[in-house]
Amino acid sequence: MEDFKWGAFLGITLGIICGLTGLWWGRRAAAKQRGLDERFDLIRTRARASSWFFPLMGTCFFSYYCFLE
Numbered sequence: 108m109e110d111f112k113w114g115a116f117l118g119i120t121l122g123i124i125c126g127l128t129g130l131w132w133g134r135r136a137a138a139k140q141r142g143l144d145e146r147f148d149l150i151r152t153r154a155r156a157s158s159w160f161f162p163l164m165g166t167c168f169f170s171y172y173c174f175l176e
Contacts, residue, residue, distance in 0.1 A: 116174045123167065 137143050 112174060116171075119167070119170050119174075 134143065137147070
């Protein structure tokens, strides 16, 4: 466990937490300005590709696996 890199582990974890917090905060601000309507949902569903989720989860899993090994 001497090779464990706490800075990298903390950086990835805080990066994920800050990113999710930013998404939540942005949606909350858009809802206050009536920006979450049917048009927003249509654009979001057409623009979102599942191919973005797999690399993100793979990168997170691989990073944690490498740090915890």
